[in-house]
Amino acid sequence: MLHRALLRQVTAHCCSSHSKQCIRSFRVSSCCLDDVRVRFAPSPTGYLHLGGLRTALYNFLFAKANNGKFILRIEDTDQSRLVPQASERLEEMLVWAKIPPDESPEVGGPVGPYMQSQRLPLYQEYVKKLLENGTAYKCYCSSRRLNWLRNDAIRRNEVPRYDNRCRHLSQNQIKEQELKGTESCIRFKLGAVKEPIEDLIYGSLANTVAEQEGDPVIMKADGFPTYHFANVVDDHLMGITHVLRGVEWQVSTPKHLQLYRAFGWNPPVIGHLPLILNRDGSKLSKRQGDVHIEHYRAQGYAAEAILNFVTDIGGGFEGRDSRHLLSVEELIEKFDVSRITKNSCRLDMEKLYHYNQLSLHKCLEDPSELKVLLAQLRDLLRKTYSERLWSSTAQERVLSTDYLTQVLEWSKVRITCLQDLLHPDFSYVWVVPDQLPVSGLPAMPCSHVTVLRRVEDLIASSTDSFTKENIARLVKNVGKEYKLKTPAIMKLMRMSVSGLTEGPPVGEMLAVLGKEAALERIRHAVWLIQSNN
Incomplete structure (x- = not known):
C-alpha cells in the first residue's frame, strides 16, 4: 500500500509553485492528500479486454488504497469508431469485476458529464483560450496537401509529420482563408524543448517531442477535440491527481505537459503501465476474442480469479503467493504502486486456470458465493441441454442444489471453470x-x-x-x-x-x-x- 509519506513525495511537484492555485479551486487539479482522484478513460470501440481491465484495476486499487475516488470517463470523440452500447458494457464489466467506479456516466457525479461527446462546449471554450494566448492556431491545409506530405515523407524513408506551414501564416493570409470559408482545424504549437518527465513507474525520462512530429491537431474541423486535447482539459476539470495508463501513451506525455503549461495548469502525477504481451511475445490485441472480459465471464471464470491473474503478471505486490486467492479488499490493502513491474508482461493462461480453480474451491465453502455459482451453472445447463433434459423429473434432479453441489465438489480438481462442465467428456453427468x-x-x-x-x-x-x-x-x-x-x-x-x-x-x-x-x-x-x- 502506498503510504502517505510516499504519496506526498510523488505529488509534491504538482503542488509546489502553484499551491495557491491548487487550494483555490478543486476544479484546478487539487492534489491534496485527501483528494486522490484517478480515472479510467476507455474509448467505446469494443469489448473491455485484459489490458483495459488491468489499467482500470490498478487505478481502482491506487484510489482505494489512498481513500480516493475512481472515475470512469468515456472518451468517445472519435465518432467513426464507436460501437453501439459499448460504453454501457464497459461500465457493466467494471461492476461485474468488483471494481465499480465512484463517478461515471451511469453513476453521475459532481464534475460530469462523463462522456466526452457531451462536453463539446467545454472544449470549444478552452481551445479559444489557447488561440487567444498564441499557443494554438488555425490550420487550413487540405486533406490533399496533408496526404502529399505523408506520401512524400514515406518516399524519402522519413517519419510522416506536419510541416507547421499554417503556424507561420500572416494575418493577411489568415484573413484571406477566412473570407474564402476554407475549412480549418486547430493545431497546438509544440515547443522545441526537451521535456522532463517524472514517471511514477519508470522514473525520470526526457523527450523532445517537436523533433519527432509536427504541431498536433487539438480540434478537428467537425468541432470534436482530439484525444490529446480533451484528455488534458478533462483531467484538469475533473480534478484528476494521478494518471495511470498504458505505456503506449508515454511518448505523448511531453505533448500533454506542454498543453498543461499553455493553460497555466499543474499536471497530475503520471505513471505508465507496461505492455501486456501474448505468451509468444506478440502484442495483445482487442481483436483477440479470447482476451475480452465478457468472454471469460461467459466461460464461467470468476471476477476475483481474473483480478488475481492480472495483478500476478503485472506486479504491484510484495511477496505475492500464488497459492492463495486475494479478495478485492486484500488486493487494496496489499497494493504498492512502487512494485509495479517496468517490464512487459507475458500472459500465462495456466495462472488464470489456477486462480479460477482456487475461486471455485472458495465458492464451495461460502454459502452466498455458492448460491451465485449454482445459478450460473443452472443457466449454462439450460442453454446447453434444454432439449435433452426432456422430463420435468430429469430437470428437477439435475438442476437441484444438492446434485449440482455434489458435482462441483467432485469436479473441482478436474475443471478450471464452469464451462468445462459442458465439455462432451462431462455430458453424462447431465444427460x-x-x-x-x-x-x-x-x-x-x-x-x-x-x-x-x-x-x-x-x-x-x-x-x-x-x-x-x-x-x-x-x-x-x-x-x-x-x-x-x-x-x-x-x-x-x-x-x-x-x-x-x-x-x-x-x-x-x-x-x-x-x-x-x-x-x-x-x-x-x-x-x-x-x-x-
Whole structure:
C-alpha cells in the first residue's frame, strides 16, 4: 500500500509553485492528500479486454488504497469508431469485476458529464483560450496537401509529420482563408524543448517531442477535440491527481505537459503501465476474442480469479503467493504502486486456470458465493441441454442444489471453470448418453446385456449406501459370478453410463450420478446394445 509519506513525495511537484492555485479551486487539479482522484478513460470501440481491465484495476486499487475516488470517463470523440452500447458494457464489466467506479456516466457525479461527446462546449471554450494566448492556431491545409506530405515523407524513408506551414501564416493570409470559408482545424504549437518527465513507474525520462512530429491537431474541423486535447482539459476539470495508463501513451506525455503549461495548469502525477504481451511475445490485441472480459465471464471464470491473474503478471505486490486467492479488499490493502513491474508482461493462461480453480474451491465453502455459482451453472445447463433434459423429473434432479453441489465438489480438481462442465467428456453427468460405441465394448465370454442386467439387479436390490467402495465390491462380485476380470466389467460400465472409453474412475462416476441415474443409464445402454444387434 502506498503510504502517505510516499504519496506526498510523488505529488509534491504538482503542488509546489502553484499551491495557491491548487487550494483555490478543486476544479484546478487539487492534489491534496485527501483528494486522490484517478480515472479510467476507455474509448467505446469494443469489448473491455485484459489490458483495459488491468489499467482500470490498478487505478481502482491506487484510489482505494489512498481513500480516493475512481472515475470512469468515456472518451468517445472519435465518432467513426464507436460501437453501439459499448460504453454501457464497459461500465457493466467494471461492476461485474468488483471494481465499480465512484463517478461515471451511469453513476453521475459532481464534475460530469462523463462522456466526452457531451462536453463539446467545454472544449470549444478552452481551445479559444489557447488561440487567444498564441499557443494554438488555425490550420487550413487540405486533406490533399496533408496526404502529399505523408506520401512524400514515406518516399524519402522519413517519419510522416506536419510541416507547421499554417503556424507561420500572416494575418493577411489568415484573413484571406477566412473570407474564402476554407475549412480549418486547430493545431497546438509544440515547443522545441526537451521535456522532463517524472514517471511514477519508470522514473525520470526526457523527450523532445517537436523533433519527432509536427504541431498536433487539438480540434478537428467537425468541432470534436482530439484525444490529446480533451484528455488534458478533462483531467484538469475533473480534478484528476494521478494518471495511470498504458505505456503506449508515454511518448505523448511531453505533448500533454506542454498543453498543461499553455493553460497555466499543474499536471497530475503520471505513471505508465507496461505492455501486456501474448505468451509468444506478440502484442495483445482487442481483436483477440479470447482476451475480452465478457468472454471469460461467459466461460464461467470468476471476477476475483481474473483480478488475481492480472495483478500476478503485472506486479504491484510484495511477496505475492500464488497459492492463495486475494479478495478485492486484500488486493487494496496489499497494493504498492512502487512494485509495479517496468517490464512487459507475458500472459500465462495456466495462472488464470489456477486462480479460477482456487475461486471455485472458495465458492464451495461460502454459502452466498455458492448460491451465485449454482445459478450460473443452472443457466449454462439450460442453454446447453434444454432439449435433452426432456422430463420435468430429469430437470428437477439435475438442476437441484444438492446434485449440482455434489458435482462441483467432485469436479473441482478436474475443471478450471464452469464451462468445462459442458465439455462432451462431462455430458453424462447431465444427460443420458444417446450413443454407445458398441464396437469398442470389451470382449466377454457372456453377453454384455447379461452382465449389465446382473449389475442392474444388484444395484437395485442393494440397501448399502451408493459409494464408490460399495460399487467396487459389487463389480467384484459380478466378476466372480461370471468369471470376468474387474477391468473388463469397469470398462463396460464406463461405456454404458458415459458413452466414453476413458474418464474418471467408474466408481466415482456412478457415485456422483446417484443410484437412480446410474440405473437409468444402465437400462438405456442395454436398449442401445440390443438395438444394435
